[in-house]
Amino acid sequence: xxxVLLADDEHLIRGAIAALLSLEDxxxxxxQAATGxxxxxxARALHPDVAVLDLQLPDLDGVTVATxxxxxxxxxxxxxxxxxxxxxxxxxxxxxxxxGFLAKTVAAEVxxxxxxxxxxxxxxxxxxxxxxxxxxxxSPLTAREADVLRLAGDGAxxxxxxxxxxxxxxxxxxxxxxxxxxxxxxxxxEAARIARGRGWI
Amino acid sequence: xxxVLLADDEHLIRGAIAALLSLEDxxxxxxQAATGxxxxxxARALHPDVAVLDLQLPDLDGVTVATxxxxxxxxxxxxxxxxxxxxxxxxxxxxxxxxGFLAKTVAAEVxxxxxxxxxxxxxxxxxxxxxxxxxxxxSPLTAREADVLRLAGDGAxxxxxxxxxxxxxxxxxxxxxxxxxxxxxxxxxEAARIARGRGWI
DNA sequence: CCTGCAGTCTGACATTTGTCACGGGCGGGG
DNA sequence: CCCCGCCCGTGACAAATGTCAGACTGCAGG
Numbered sequence: 001x002x003x004v005l006l007a008d009d010e011h012l013i014r015g016a017i018a019a020l021l022s023l024e025d026x027x028x029x030x031x032q033a034a035t036g037x038x039x040x041x042x043a044r045a046l047h048p049d050v051a052v053l054d055l056q057l058p059d060l061d062g063v064t065v066a067t068x069x070x071x072x073x074x075x076x077x078x079x080x081x082x083x084x085x086x087x088x089x090x091x092x093x094x095x096x097x098x099x100g101f102l103a104k105t106v107a108a109e110v111x112x113x114x115x116x117x118x119x120x121x122x123x124x125x126x127x128x129x130x131x132x133x134x135x136x137x138x139s140p141l142t143a144r145e146a147d148v149l150r151l152a153g154d155g156a157x158x159x160x161x162x163x164x165x166x167x168x169x170x171x172x173x174x175x176x177x178x179x180x181x182x183x184x185x186x187x188x189x190e191a192a193r194i195a196r197g198r199g200w201i
Numbered sequence: 202x203x204x205v206l207l208a209d210d211e212h213l214i215r216g217a218i219a220a221l222l223s224l225e226d227x228x229x230x231x232x233q234a235a236t237g238x239x240x241x242x243x244a245r246a247l248h249p250d251v252a253v254l255d256l257q258l259p260d261l262d263g264v265t266v267a268t269x270x271x272x273x274x275x276x277x278x279x280x281x282x283x284x285x286x287x288x289x290x291x292x293x294x295x296x297x298x299x300x301g302f303l304a305k306t307v308a309a310e311v312x313x314x315x316x317x318x319x320x321x322x323x324x325x326x327x328x329x330x331x332x333x334x335x336x337x338x339x340s341p342l343t344a345r346e347a348d349v350l351r352l353a354g355d356g357a358x359x360x361x362x363x364x365x366x367x368x369x370x371x372x373x374x375x376x377x378x379x380x381x382x383x384x385x386x387x388x389x390x391e392a393a394r395i396a397r398g399r400g401w402i
Numbered sequence: 403c404c405t406g407c408a409g410t411c412t413g414a415c416a417t418t419t420g421t422c423a424c425g426g427g428c429g430g431g432g
Numbered sequence: 433c434c435c436c437g438c439c440c441g442t443g444a445c446a447a448a449t450g451t452c453a454g455a456c457t458g459c460a461g462g
Contacts, residue, residue: 012309105211107216108217108220193355376411
């Protein structure tokens with residue numbers, strides 16, 4: 001019997017996936033979490049065999065949870081399920097010890113199969129996401145550029161960003177300009193969109 | 202037996218919800234669609250009792266599908282399920298004949314209950330979404346302002362917007378300025394985010 | 403009729419932004 | 433050591449953007 005922990009912030013989805021997995025007779029959902037913190041404490045208490053984590057959770061993101069889990073509860077294999085395929089996260093996930101990574105667009109039957117594969121010590125990465133990750137390549141942004149671009153993401157003016165990053169406005173503009181060039185965008189807002197789409201911020 | 206049509210672009214979620222509903226012994230999922238067009242043609246062919254539609258579909262959005270369905274297949278009750286509660290869509294949905302509207306954050310058990318309620322001719326709107334819709338109020342944007350703001354949404358420069366809306370750049374700036382004031386934003390990008398969040402564009 | 407009002411549109415002006423050139427400090431490899 | 437890349441800053445210029453006053457339309461009410 002494979003003991004599964006499920007983490008997803010959307011209650012309905014979580015319940016639906018639990019129902020789906022419960023149809024398989026070699027696995028049972030032993031815990032459900034709505035947040036990253038909750039997932040961690042449940043995993044510590046119950047030592048499930050496999051943790052199925054949504055990429056976006058209200059507090060920590062799925063990859064962070066997986067990395068922590070990998071260190072603290074090594075018997076628990078982790079896998080990530082996501083709506084939006086973000087190549088950057090895939091890479092982070094794999095280096096963090098995640099063994100399965102798939103998009104929510106895959107057929108329902110695949111999920112149970114992957115849970116079994118992961119439980120048996122195998123790995124599975126959605127081929128399409130893998131292809132995107134490879135073609136997208138690594139982030140060309142430096143740490144600072146990524147920081148500033150992240151802050152620019154919600155449309156804040158330069159002064160605001162400068163204050164929040166504790167930088168001079170001129171420096172902020174330089175970083176943004178550099179980020180815009182590297183992403184091939186026309187302005188910082190588009191650059192932020194592109195970088196987000198690639199998982200660079 | 203309640204015959205249900207399910208539309209959601211994410212295959213895994215669709216399958217999971219189908220599994221969930223199939224656990225109820227008074228309902229069966231007779232069709233699954235990944236796009237709005239597919240949902241429409243399946244509904245025309247099969248005349249399901251209830252259509253459960255995701256708000257965001259690749260082609261048409263869920264509300265549009267529901268409105269069409271309401272006109273063409275009046276025996277089919279419709280309900281919307283959504284990840285992001287957008288007050289504007291709720292209003293559009295209700296005037297379009299949708300009888301159920303709920304967020305994916307609700308508990309799994311609620312879904313089946315609402316399907317039954319809707320099938321019986323009742324209505325159900327997620328209380329939280331309803332509250333948000335009321336507090337958010339109507340869109341203060343004029344038709345033109347909304348158009349322009351929509352075009353500005355993906356970070357296009359003013360000239361681009363002007364060409365696409367067949368307006369002078371000056372006029373575009375004026376509309377944007379007005380929209381920025383009305384949304385209380387600091388610039389058009391933030392205004393676009395706010396308006397999108399409220400379902401105004 | 404004409405007054406007021408809301409929506410649409412435009413051009414002129416001030417501010418913000420993107421871009422470029424430049425300089426100094428810090429740390430890791432060749 | 434010396435070079436290179438990253439970090440942080442300045443100043444100046446050009447382009448994009450935000451803001452304002454105002455003109456024209458159609459429409460509702462006195």
